[in-house]
Structure formats: C-alpha cells, structure tokens
Amino acid sequence: MARAITNNRKIINTTAAWLIGLLIFFPILWTILTSFKTEAQAIASPPLFVGFDWTLENYQVVLERSNYARFLWNSIFIAGGSTLLGILIAVPAAWSMAFVPSKKTKDILLWMLSTKMLPAVGVLYPIYLLFIKMGLLDSILGLTIVLMLINLPIIVWMLYTYFKEIPVDILEAARMDGASLRSEILYVLTPMALPGIASTMLLNFILAWNEAFWTLNLTAAKAAPLTAFIASYSSPEGLFYAKLSAASTMAIAPILVLGWFSQKQLVRGLTFGAVK
Amino acid sequence: MRMQKNAIALTIAAVCGGASLAASADTLTIATVNNGDMIRMQGLTEDFTAKTGHTVEWVTLEENVLRQRVTTDITTKGGAFDIMTIGMYETPIWGKNEWLVPLDDMSAEYNVDDILPAMSGGLSYDGTMYAAPFYGESSMIMYRADLMEAAGLEMPAAPSWAFIAKAARSMTDRDAEINGICLRGKAGWGEGGAFITAMSNSFGARWFDENWDAQFDSREWSDTLNFYKNMMDDAGPPGYATNGFNENLSLFQQGKCGMWIDATVAASFVTNPDDSTVADKVDFALAPDNGMGVRSNWLWAWALAIPAGTEKVAAAKQFIEWATSTDYIELVAEKEGWANVPPGARISLYENENYKDIPFAKMTLESILSADPSNSTVDPTPYVGVQFAAIPEFAGIATEVSQEFSAAYAGQQTIAEALEKAQALTNDAMEAAGYK
Numbered sequence: 001m002a003r004a005i006t007n008n009r010k011i012i013n014t015t016a017a018w019l020i021g022l023l024i025f026f027p028i029l030w031t032i033l034t035s036f037k038t039e040a041q042a043i044a045s046p047p048l049f050v051g052f053d054w055t056l057e058n059y060q061v062v063l064e065r066s067n068y069a070r071f072l073w074n075s076i077f078i079a080g081g082s083t084l085l086g087i088l089i090a091v092p093a094a095w096s097m098a099f100v101p102s103k104k105t106k107d108i109l110l111w112m113l114s115t116k117m118l119p120a121v122g123v124l125y126p127i128y129l130l131f132i133k134m135g136l137l138d139s140i141l142g143l144t145i146v147l148m149l150i151n152l153p154i155i156v157w158m159l160y161t162y163f164k165e166i167p168v169d170i171l172e173a174a175r176m177d178g179a180s181l182r183s184e185i186l187y188v189l190t191p192m193a194l195p196g197i198a199s200t201m202l203l204n205f206i207l208a209w210n211e212a213f214w215t216l217n218l219t220a221a222k223a224a225p226l227t228a229f230i231a232s233y234s235s236p237e238g239l240f241y242a243k244l245s246a247a248s249t250m251a252i253a254p255i256l257v258l259g260w261f262s263q264k265q266l267v268r269g270l271t272f273g274a275v276k
Numbered sequence: 277m278r279m280q281k282n283a284i285a286l287t288i289a290a291v292c293g294g295a296s297l298a299a300s301a302d303t304l305t306i307a308t309v310n311n312g313d314m315i316r317m318q319g320l321t322e323d324f325t326a327k328t329g330h331t332v333e334w335v336t337l338e339e340n341v342l343r344q345r346v347t348t349d350i351t352t353k354g355g356a357f358d359i360m361t362i363g364m365y366e367t368p369i370w371g372k373n374e375w376l377v378p379l380d381d382m383s384a385e386y387n388v389d390d391i392l393p394a395m396s397g398g399l400s401y402d403g404t405m406y407a408a409p410f411y412g413e414s415s416m417i418m419y420r421a422d423l424m425e426a427a428g429l430e431m432p433a434a435p436s437w438a439f440i441a442k443a444a445r446s447m448t449d450r451d452a453e454i455n456g457i458c459l460r461g462k463a464g465w466g467e468g469g470a471f472i473t474a475m476s477n478s479f480g481a482r483w484f485d486e487n488w489d490a491q492f493d494s495r496e497w498s499d500t501l502n503f504y505k506n507m508m509d510d511a512g513p514p515g516y517a518t519n520g521f522n523e524n525l526s527l528f529q530q531g532k533c534g535m536w537i538d539a540t541v542a543a544s545f546v547t548n549p550d551d552s553t554v555a556d557k558v559d560f561a562l563a564p565d566n567g568m569g570v571r572s573n574w575l576w577a578w579a580l581a582i583p584a585g586t587e588k589v590a591a592a593k594q595f596i597e598w599a600t601s602t603d604y605i606e607l608v609a610e611k612e613g614w615a616n617v618p619p620g621a622r623i624s625l626y627e628n629e630n631y632k633d634i635p636f637a638k639m640t641l642e643s644i645l646s647a648d649p650s651n652s653t654v655d656p657t658p659y660v661g662v663q664f665a666a667i668p669e670f671a672g673i674a675t676e677v678s679q680e681f682s683a684a685y686a687g688q689q690t691i692a693e694a695l696e697k698a699q700a701l702t703n704d705a706m707e708a709a710g711y712k
Contacts, residue, residue: 040551043526065315124348132354216341217348220356221305221333234338235310236467237521237539239529239551 028252034245035059042242058246066229068250074140075225075254078215079208081144083201086155089148091197094159095185099168109160112153120150120213131218138220146218147208154207155200162196163189199266202258209255226251301329302591307346308361309339309578313411313541313618316608317599323607324598330591339466346583350375355585358592362407362581364398364649368666370581371401377582377589378404379596386597390622395577398649407579408600411541412620414643415474415573417561418528418546419535420554423447423454427534437478437503437564437572440535444511447534456511458533459504462520463682465674470574470663471537472681473674476500478565478572480654483665483702488658488711490702492677492695501681501691508685517685529553537563539576540643543636544615560639562646568654574663575647577621620644669709673702 005013034042036054044052062068097105127146128137136142166189174188190197212227219228230251233244259266308314314336321332335357337345346360350370362370370376382388388396388405395409417435424431427446432439444456460471473483481496491497508516511534513527521538525545528536529552536542549555563573580599582592598604602624608617614630619640625631626641652662659665664674677698684694706712 040529043530045526045530045532065318125352128348128352128354132352137354137356216337217345220307220335224335228335228337231338231341232310232336234341235522236339237309237541238311238545239522239525240310 028256031245031248031252034242035249037242037245039239039242042245043239058242059250062233062243062246062250066232066247068229071224071226071229071251072254074223075209075227075251077140078143078147078223078225079205081140082147082151082208083204085144086148086152086204087197087201090152090155090159090200091185091190093156094163095189097156097160098163098166099171109157112156116150116153124217128218137218138222138224140223143215143218143223143225146214147211150211150214151204151207155204158200158203159193159196162193162200165196166192195265195268198262199268202262202266206255206259301331302358302588303331303333304358304588304591304595305333305335305356306359306361306580306595307335307337307342307357309342310336311541311578312544312616314361314578316612316616317410317604317618320604320607320611324595327598328591328594330594332595340464350583350585353583353585355583355587357583358586358588359595360581360583361410361578363579364575364577365661365664365666365671367399367407367579367581368401368660369668371404371406375584376406377584377586377592378406379408379582379593380404382408382593382597386601390602390624391600392621392623392644394575394644394647394649395579395621398575399577399579407577407581408596409577409579409621410600411618412575412577412644413540414575414620414640414647415471415538415563416540416543416639416643417535417537417563418543418558419443419561420447420531420533420557421559422557423534424559431559431561434562434571435564437566440537440564441503441507441511444507444535448511453532454534455513455527455532456534457507458513458519458524458527458536459508459516460520460524460538461508461512461517461682461685462523463675463679464520465664465671465678467520467678468682469674469678472500472504472678474563474574474663475504475572477570477653477662478563478568479503480566480568480570482653482655482657483670484657484659484706486656486658488706490699490706492699492702497695498691501684501695505685505691517682537572540620540636540640543640547615547635558635560636562639562643570652570654571646573643573647575644575649576663667711669705669711673705676701 033049035058036056037048037052038055038057041048041052097109131137131142134142136145170192171184171188174184179188210227215225215227216231219225230244230247233240233247318334318336325331342361343366346357346362348354349356350360367376371378391409392412395412396405399405399407399409417431417440419431424443424447427443429443429446431443440457446456448454448456460468462468476482476497479496479500481494481500482491485491513519513532521542524533524536524538525542527533528546531554543560546552546558547555552558563571565571580596582589582596586592600621602622605617605622605625609630615634617625617631619625619637626637631637647662649660649662657665659667664670680689680694680697683689684691703712
C-alpha cells in the first residue's frame, strides 16, 4: 500500500527541490547576470547581484569581434552529425548485445565503457598525426568522427539498457511473421524504443556540444565550434570577465533552449527502466 | 574617343592588377592570445590586407590553451597555423629544434636594429632571431602615491625588499580593506611561479647550479619564501595564495592594494580612469632588490613566429613585418592614442616625443633594460631566462614546484616541507630527462 504524503512533506520536498535546482543553476545565472555588467562592475566587491546599470555593450563587442554565426553552425553540424552517426552505429550494436548476447557481451560492454576512463590527452598525439595524414585537421568531418567515437560507448550502453526492457517475444513474433532483420530493427524495435533513442540522442548532442578538449585541439579557424569561441575570451592577463560571460551565455543559450523544450523527453528517457 | 580608349586601358590595367594581387594573395591563419594589444591588432588587420592583398583568419585562445595547441601543432608539423604567438620561453627551444623559420632576412625598412636588444636577444637562438616581438614587458612596482604619503614614506626610484616590506606593513589598513601589498601566489609556472622565481633571483637563489642540480635546499630559497610569506601574511590580501595577475589587478583597480609588483603592461590598465578607481593616484618604481646586484623584475615578450610546417612563409613574413613595425605603432597611436601602442619592443618608441608623456613609459623601459636573461642570477647558472629556465622540462617542473609553494602560502604545509618536495621532484625530473 502506498504511503500517504502529507502536505507538510510536500512543501518540504518542493522547497528542497527548488533550493537544489537554484544551487545548480546559480553559476549559469551568475554568468548571465555578469554578461550585462561593465567590466568594472563584473569585478566589484562586494559582488553586484541586480543593483547595476544593465548594458548590452559586451554582446555588441563580442558580435563585432567574432563571427558567432560560424561558430554556432559548426557546433550544430558537429554535435548533430556525431549524434546521427553514433546512433546509426549504436542501434545495431546494442540490438545484438541485448537480443543475441554471447559469453563475452558483458566484457565487451565493460571494455567499451573503460575507454571513457582513458585520459584524452594520452591519445592526442596519435590522433593528431592521423588527422594530419588524412587531411582531417580543422575539418567538421574529422571532429564529427572523433566526437562520435568518444561518445559511442555511452550511446551503446544507454541503448542496450533500453533494449533490454523490450520483451524479446515481440521481436520473435515479428520474425515469425516474416520480418527481416532490417525490418525488425527499423519497424518493430525502433518505434518501441523511441523514447530511449530520443533521450540518448539528446544526451549525446549535449555531450558533443560541450566537448572542449578535442574541439580546441583539432581545430583552427575553419571548423572551430562554440567551445573555441568561449576560449577566445578567456585571458589570464586582462579583465574580460563581462565579455567572457557574454560569450559563454551566447554559447550555452541554444543548448539551454533545447534542454528546456525537451526536458520531459530527457527525464523520461533517463529514468526509462529505472523502476521495475 | 580618346577618353574611351583611356578608360578601356585603365580598366584592363585594373583587372590585370587585381588578378595579379588575387593570384598572389594568401589567407594566413594566426594563433594568438587574448589580450588588449592582440585584440587591437585584429581590429587593424584591414590595413595589412589593403597593403598586401593577404587576408587573415584569427584563432584567439586563452594563453595556456594556446600554448598547448601550438605546441601540439609544431611538434607534429601539422601546419594548422601560418603564424604563432609565442613567448620568450618557447622561442629559443623551438628555434634550436628548427621548428621555426629564422627571421634573419627582414627588409631594410623593417630596421631590425631598432628592436630592443633585450627582446631580440631573448627571442634568438645561437644569434638568429626566430620570433619578432609584438610587445615586451618586464615587471615593476605600481603603488598608490597617496597611501605612501599618508604612511609618511617616500618610494625610492630603485627600492629594496626591506623598504617594500616596511612600506607594505605601514600602508595596510585591514578595517579599510587596504592591503599594503598584492603579489601573485597562484600555482602555475607563468603565474606565482614566475613571480617567486624573479624574486628569488634578487635573494641570490637559482633553480639549478652548473651541474643541473636543484638548489631548493639552499638558504637563499628559504630566505625568499620566508620573506614573501611573512610579508604577505602581514600585509597581503586574504587568500593571496590563489591570486594571480587578474585577481590582483581587480584588487588594485578597486583601491585595495597599496603596492602591486607585476607586469609593466598592467600600468595602462591601472591608469585608465574608465576601469580604475585609483587611476590618478598611481606611481611607478623599479622592482626591488636585496643589495646583491640583481633586481627582481622579469622579462617577457609576446612575439610572432613562423612555424616550419607552413607553406606561406613569404606572406607570413610580410605580416610579421607589418605587425611589429614602427609604422604599425604609429597606426595604433593614430587610431587609439599613444597610451595604447604595443610597448617594450622598439627603441624608437622610447625616443618618440609623443610617447615620453606617457607616465609609465620611462619606468617600463628602465625595467626592461635592467633584466638580463643571460645573467639573471647572482651565482652562475647553466640556463638562460629570468623567471624561467629555457629548457623544455621547465614548464612542467615549475608548475609542480609552484603548487608546493602555493600550498605553503596557504598554510597547508611548512615552507621547509615545500622546499624539500620541490628539491626532490625537480631532481627526479631532471634525472629522468637525462640532465644528470
């Protein structure tokens, strides 16, 4: 029998949730606020929360100095491309691991995940040299491939978890009705796992959007995404915090909007299979 | 009819000229740091394009990110950049490894001899210049003249550390949130590491003896760190162990520092009334010494170099000649005023009557001239460099050493413990690198 939740309990839970939410959101809020200050106000002590003259000057300077649109499009192409490519490879891989497992399947899954524990800098030089040889340096295609590869273990793991929740009997029934492997995956499995696939794609898109090590190290002027845009406003010798905040706000704005509109889908996907 | 013929001829000439310019025009990719002078240069690039036809694509990165990025590219001969912004630390090492194009054939108009010898010397290897200084800097004392006067003291033009410590304690007013002195304590070889190394030079300390043995077990290093910590505990800002250039700049601009010893380029920031609340109260003096014949100022330059991997050497040299020329300085002066021209690179700038009026110009030049990378310590050393030793291993070692020092400033360990660890880790690293 479910335990009744009292009103007091609800108020406490709601307040706690809001407080934790605000705590997590505070750095983003502070960045947004700082972006509307002058450089002098940005470093004022005690810090100015709202009592300052709001200005759009930082955004104006950033837009004049940098080609924001190019950075933005590069981010969209790289994050979107790596996500689509990753899903195309991960769906068949997760299908085979979930429905046709071998003795080594668990080991392979763990090994795939263990590659995420490898420090990226450890393979920077080999990958950089490969990129030079293949002409992929500072190219959207090169970055798309690298980001797809580094996120692939997570995509496969997530899809594997979702697929395991789908009764194998349904797939067997489809096979008995004459469905080919392609039809089984495309028309039976995929629609049933759509919430999981969607949330995996969203998470992968966010991870690729925020990735900074490879995007900074494998690009120069042409393929640099928004992470490079932010890095161009950071300086250890000069106070550019307000401009840096404006650049950061512009870089995170698209992903914040995406996250806001797709939060239900994200939560649903991430908690899929959590309660049995 | 004649006019028509002339018009046709002119059109053909223009088309041919344009075609010729277009045929020889390159697009240069330049990696640079984000600071005021470099951003200003980006804004003036149209002048270079108008003169040469070459266009420029900028890759601006934070200093440490840039260092890692260009190091990866140059060591693999990646060719991602046609020009790199590098400093005095990298230039001789990369020049020695033949990773850079020698800049030994600059045009006569460029006038290489006009570059300050301290700069051209620090950016050379074996007598050949491998990078052209865009701007140069040393370090000096920036202080509040009003607070110094209120403390009943007068700053000498070339003060000692003993005077600085006394003045710092006298100027400190904790109730009014005024710290007598603000200095770097943040971990990092280019942050607190640079400051304490330059300071240690004036105390007679050195990183290595002639046999590449670490010297952190010497009395001179112990004296340096104890003096620094005692003074900062008494007169420095709270949390100084994590303060770098930006944190101290912020404190000084808000009127919370009596003195600040740091990069000469900061002078233009603290005297700018748009950003600094104490702009009209700042004066300058040479970095202190300790009566041993060596001052505690460093020497640095941000310079433009051509990586050996690029195929656009000719266009890259044209850009470097444009950006580090006297004409460029005049262009900046015309557009942004003399206070904003890149300092510390050319002798002629300091002979210019217009520039002599800038309050920090004289002290900047004197500071640069008093730093000698080849003779930066009291006792002889096997390395070149004032606030660094120009060997590839230094950046990694010095970052670890400065972490130990910062932990001591923060009270997480004693100075003796920090020096003991620094000695051990430095000797281990030097042994592993084959120096011993």
